[in-house]
Amino acid sequence: MTEPILEVRDLVKYFPLTQGVLFKKQVGAVKAVDGVSFDLMHGETLGIVGESGCGKSTLxxxxxxxxxxxxxxxxxxxxxxxxxxxxxxxxxRRNIQMVFQDPYTSLNPRMTVGDIIGEPFE
Structure with a gap:
């Protein structure tokens, strides 16, 4: 069996909630990503979809x-x-790419799809 290109195991990302200005005290945490696991094999493409605020960008x-x-x-x-x-x-990072949530700010509308896809190879 071939090895995965990308292996993710029990991935967790919490953001601390703090209280106080001078002496900050952690009072909790926001669970942005909680226990994500998957394998991505050669030739596969991964799309992350979900509701607003569910942790897609953080992941x-x-x-x-x-x-x-x-x-x-x-x-x-x-x-x-x-x-x-x-x-x-x-x-x-050259081999892993992400398209940001607002494609109008990250994609140039004056470029063709072929130019956009070919840009990382230049």
């Missing part, structure tokens, strides 16, 4: 290592991406 940011997971693991080609830095992380 994508944790997968790209733009946010730090509270717990769990994300492995790209067998490597834990949370441990990658510099050129190694940049290389992984």
């Amino acid at each position: 994508a940011k944790v997968l790209m290592n733009l946010e730090t997971a509270t717990s769990g693991s994300v492995r790209y080609k067998g490597e834990e991406i949370s441990r990658l830095r510099g050129a190694a992380l940049k290389a992984v």
Whole structure:
């Protein structure tokens, strides 16, 4: 059996709720992503859909290592991406792409679909 390109196991991302201005005290947490697991095989495409505020963007940011997971693991080609830095992380990000929620701010309407798709390869 072939190895997955992307392995996600028990991924959790909580944002702390704090109280106080000078002496901040954590009084709770917002559960943005809670226990997500999946494998993505070579040639597969993943789409994340759901209601507003359900954690789609947070999940994508944790997968790209733009946010730090509270717990769990994300492995790209067998490597834990949370441990990658510099050129190694940049290389992984070249191979994992996300389309932001508002396509009008992230896509150029003057470019053809072919130009947009081909842009990362230039």
